[in-house]
Amino acid sequence: MQNILAFILVFGIIVIIHEFGHFYFAKRAGILVREFSVGFGPKLFHHRKGETTYTVRLLPLGGYVRMAGFEEEPEIRPGMFVQLTLDEQDHVSQINLDPEQNTMDAVPMEVTSFDFDTELFIAGRVGLETEEKVYSVNRDALLVEKDGTLLQIAPLDRQFQSASLGNRMLTNVAGPLMNFVLAIVAFTILAFMQGGVISNEPIIGTIEAESPAAEAGLSEGDRIVSIDDEPIETWTDMVLTIQESPNEPMAFEIETEEGERREETLTPTSVEEQGTEIGRIGIGVFIDDSLSAKLTAGFSETFSIISQIIILLGSFFTGGFSVDQLGGPVAIYATTEAVVQTGVVGLISWIGLLSVNLGIMNLLPIPALDGGKLLLNVIEGIRKKPLSQEKEGYITLIGVLFLFILMILVTWNDIRTFFF
Template sequence: MSVFEQLGAFGGGAAGYIVPFLFVLTIVVFFHELGHFLVARWCGVKVTAFSIGFGPEIVGFNDRYGTRWKLSAIPLGGYVKFLGDENAASVPDHEAANAMSEEERKVSFVHKPVSSRAAVVAAGPIANFILAILIFAGVFMIAGKQTTTARVDAIQDGSAAQAAGFKSGDLVLSINGSKIASFADMQRVVSISAGEKLTVEVDRGGEKVLLTAVPQMREVKDNFGNLHRLGVLGISRSMAPGDIRTETMGPLAALSAGAQETWFVVDRTLSYIGGIFAGRESADQLGGPIRIAQVSGQVATAGFVALLHLTAVLSVSIGLLNLFPIPLLDGGHLLFYAVEAIRGRPLSERAQEVGFRIGLAIVLMLMIFATFNDILHLATS
């Protein structure tokens, strides 16, 4: 029994979800805010607060640079507040900025060049991507990377694979010209290609054969009973000893594999969001804090390595989400800075205020929608 399972048993089950959730979210939030903090310091910006969580402070201390490091009551995020910010979302306080002394202006965020402000803002999401790469790389170095060759074992009756002419023993070499090195590689391509025509090259007894397959959209249960809608061919992998291997990796190979894994999460996320707008995907798969807590608790029962993997995936997701051009998010700030760089001057205070209000409305609607999905998911699971 893992430590998280023991906590769950002790706390009537609640701790089995809350503790892994806080572990995962705290690491991701801390590194995101640390990215902002380090680049701000590098750019000469005074940081007045570094908080994990929102709301009332639980515990904290001041460092020698005057930054208040604190743990706050609501553990659903965090923030870094700079001199010249009106609030935790880095909305500029123009009245206070105009009243600053010359010394304060030198270390004020709002008075820094647009390039410096953009670097500080972009550093948060970039830190999330770096964290994910390092976690994936660390897991590959310590536990190795287990892969299964893309060899077909059994074929389901009435499946897309049967219609395409797959046979037991076929070894998939490529899909649409992209090399397939493992069964997982094939699953990743197929899962996001429901209804799309795929050209699959297989090795059949030493002979290369081209097949055309159209994955079917199906609801698939994961190991914890959660339903996911994915494209499937209807084949199972070969579990023969020669088709399963564990690859040990050195630091450089692990970092490369970690970067590839991170890019896959980015690509899959963007494909899913694009599928929602195109009508190919359902938005009910979007989850919020409740779903993250549930998944964290479930994954924790599989072990610490699995929880680290979830941490990396969540780190990528939060980094990517923050880059969306929505005011209040990092991407919204970067959008404003891009406009400022093009115009040669910032947007008017009124325009920024309207933008932040629109951004707040969008963020609140997304939170409400995600929470509704979470509650619906719990009620039907």
């Protein structure tokens, strides 16, 4: 249960922050946001505040912001039976599509035609009457969907496509950008919790007593410039080089914090690790505890992860694509289960890493993803007019099918990896 709750918490935070980006910039552009949902599938809970209905749905595998006029189909159709709630001017204030909700003073109608975009009316046969009756619909009238979700209708000027191209692009890109912001915040918090930033530079931190490093007179803050005349660029390079030479004298070029350089010969002690003899000189990683390092840690770590992901994506084209390089919900859950054992620090780091990954993945120019929508925005800007809704619908459908097939392959691969 602890692992399930951690998975829901981690995934929920990332999804909510992502969708909040879309939500905020849509509202800022004057687009009516009908629904802000966490999860997919059947509705578990909903609460209406202002113009937006906030819902929690059964499957915690993502979320969405439903913007008026944005890839949505109206649930109401001619021939459907609805219940109308009228105000004092006999204008429609609510249209009920839920057959399980019956209101005593509601007007039952079989819909023949309607327009909620410009003319704002609904027409149909009321009760047993044969003549068609037409009612005006308020701009802020509510629509009760079949599952009981309460949404607001949207005149054309409040719909997504009516916003300027710039505002639509901002709305599309805002989700991934908020993921990057979340990662920056997570890694900054982590730096303060850890008391500083763990450096990957070959700088000496702690020194074990009576170790080869201590006997050679090395000090905290010294930098390893080279080993056996081979330049050392990172802490990882240094560790791997030392591990390869247990009990063998090695020539170290050392640079002190004052900039002075000297050479020392150290012989790494032999230590058995997982059945293999490796060399160690008794030093720990350097932690930069300065305020500036802590404040910039989020930016540098986020940029580093973005760079690594871009290199990985580039390898798909140069080295060949493999599903083994991707992970889906099963892999995320399995990794979260392991991360839980490391405590709060591990969870925060995992949130930052996942958030960056989600941001990058959503920016890929694949139809149905934010990057695909941005690509269509760019095409619209070049053509000076948008693609037809029919063509855009076909493109989006292709993207959805591609992602669906990819998700099945990735999930099956995850199941085989973690359970077989």
